[in-house]
Amino acid sequence: MTSIAPKRASESATEMVQVVLPNDANPLGYILGGTVMHLIDIAGAIASHRHTRTLLVTAAVDGLQFLHPIKVGDLIILKARVTCVFKTSLEVQVDVFSEETLTGRRQLTSRAYLTFVATDREGRRVPVPPLLVETEEERRICQEAHARREERLKRKADAGQPVVGSQ
């Protein structure tokens, strides 16, 4: 069996920057939550593609909070980074920031954890390259990702259970 060369998280780390335009906003002039979710998915997918160089599907997005609004005219910045790699799946962290164009003031507005599964063109799962974990910080991040994965697979199993009282 051929082994796949491991990669560092820094090799796939991705930053996306976009200005918030009126078309992206609600009547208060804040970016739509759905638009932020779309950009999170894209940023996470790009980092994952750069790591795996395979086709991917989004398997899960963990609970998402919107801590501060991002206003029309602000920049939205998304930083995506692979935190941990499993067998055919991997976890990516996406941090979202707002930046005021006139002052440069930055705020963290959301943090999302996404799981992607690598597939071939027929939809069969394929192994992903290992992640080179070189620092204590990277080791801690990967350990935390393992714990989140356990929780998420438990939630998935629960979601598959029939709802009591449903017809």
Ligand SMILES: CC(C)(COP(=O)(O)OP(=O)(O)OC[C@H]1O[C@@H](n2cnc3c(N)ncnc32)[C@H](O)[C@@H]1OP(=O)(O)O)[C@@H](O)C(=O)NCCC(=O)NCCS
């Ligand atoms: C995600 C999907 C491929 C998982 O299929 P499955 O048959 O349940 O998964 P498998 O048992 O083959 O597991 C494959 C890997 O995915 C992981 N996985 C599956 N569902 C998961 C979930 N909800 N959260 C986290 N990881 C998950 C498994 O743990 C396994 O990881 P590993 O190989 O690294 O150990 C399948 O449910 C699917 O195709 N969903 C739709 C995806 C989609 O349309 N996304 C939006 C557009 S891209």
